[in-house]
Amino acid sequence: MGENMNAMKVALITTGLGLALGLSAPANAIGRFITSNAVDKCQAFTPGVRNTIRNRVAGAENIGPDPIAVACVFELNEISGGGSVDVSNIQIYFLNGSAAATTVTCTKLTGSSAGSGAGLGGSQTVTTPSIAAGATSSVSFAAVGSVFAVGVNCTIPQNVTIAQTRIEYTDAAP
Numbered sequence: 001m002g003e004n005m006n007a008m009k010v011a012l013i014t015t016g017l018g019l020a021l022g023l024s025a026p027a028n029a030i031g032r033f034i035t036s037n038a039v040d041k042c043q044a045f046t047p048g049v050r051n052t053i054r055n056r057v058a059g060a061e062n063i064g065p066d067p068i069a070v071a072c073v074f075e076l077n078e079i080s081g082g083g084s085v086d087v088s089n090i091q092i093y094f095l096n097g098s099a100a101a102t103t104v105t106c107t108k109l110t111g112s113s114a115g116s117g118a119g120l121g122g123s124q125t126v127t128t129p130s131i132a133a134g135a136t137s138s139v140s141f142a143a144v145g146s147v148f149a150v151g152v153n154c155t156i157p158q159n160v161t162i163a164q165t166r167i168e169y170t171d172a173a174p
Contacts (some may be wrong), residue, residue, distance in 0.1 A: 022172065031170050034075060038092070038162035042072040042154075052154070059163035061097065062156040072152045074167040089168040092152060096131040098159035104128045106139045106154040109145040136163070147161035 044053040045068070049103050052064025072092060076085050087110075089142040094104050107125045124141060137143045143149060156162060 003151050009140060014100055030068065031168075032077065033166060033168040035164060035166045038072065038163065038165055039163045041074065043069050045069040045071060045153075059161040060156075061093065061161040062158055065158055067157050068157045069155050069158050070162060072154065072162070072165055074150050074152075074165065076148075076150070077171060084174060085148070085171045086146050087150060087167060087169040089166075090141040090144060090152065090158060091138050091166045092148065092154065092162060093136060093164040093166075094128060094131060095136050095161040095163050096133055096158075096159070098157070099133050100114070100132045101132050101155045102160060103130055104139065104154055104156060105138075106152050108141045108144070108152050110144060110150045131160075144162065 005016070021170050039055045044051045044060075046052075051071060052068055053060050054063050054064055060070065061068075072089060076087075090108060092106060096102055105125060105127045107123055109123050126139045126141060128137040128139055139152075139154075141152070150167070152165075154162065
């Protein structure tokens with residue numbers, strides 16, 4: 001019973017702090033996150049023999065001599081009957097398998113679903129800090145906002161692997 005009481009106290013304190021700071025979400029809001037291997041969510045723009053992205057268990061690696069453009073998509077649970085999806089964070093993780101430091105540049109694109117007749121909306125470009133040989137780093141897009149579709153395009157240097165993708169969001173039924 002002591003563990004349950006402590007958990008309840010923590011929940012009440014957290015809720016109270018959120019209300020005091022004006023951070024309360026609608027009562028029906030559900031926080032969600034989806035973490036995936038990049039092989040599942042990312043693919044090269046270039047088809048055929050010029051595509052130098054190789055899917056590995058640890059992610060998608062550029063084995064070619066030139067940088068290659070890759071698109072990563074993120075799934076969001078659709079809400080029956082409408083409602084909003086508020087994306088709070090998107091992250092893409094990279095592993096530098098080369099002998100030299102490098103960076104990766106990514107651009108986030110947001111928009112509405114194809115069925116609504118609207119296209120892509122805002123974009124934002126972020127570059128990783130220098131990734132040392134054999135090290136990992138990530139790009140992060142915070143406070144993305146209310147969206148229906150979101151994707152990220154990255155230019156991947158030689159011997160760099162996109163290891164993982166993650167999206168965090170809150171949805172609320174109407």
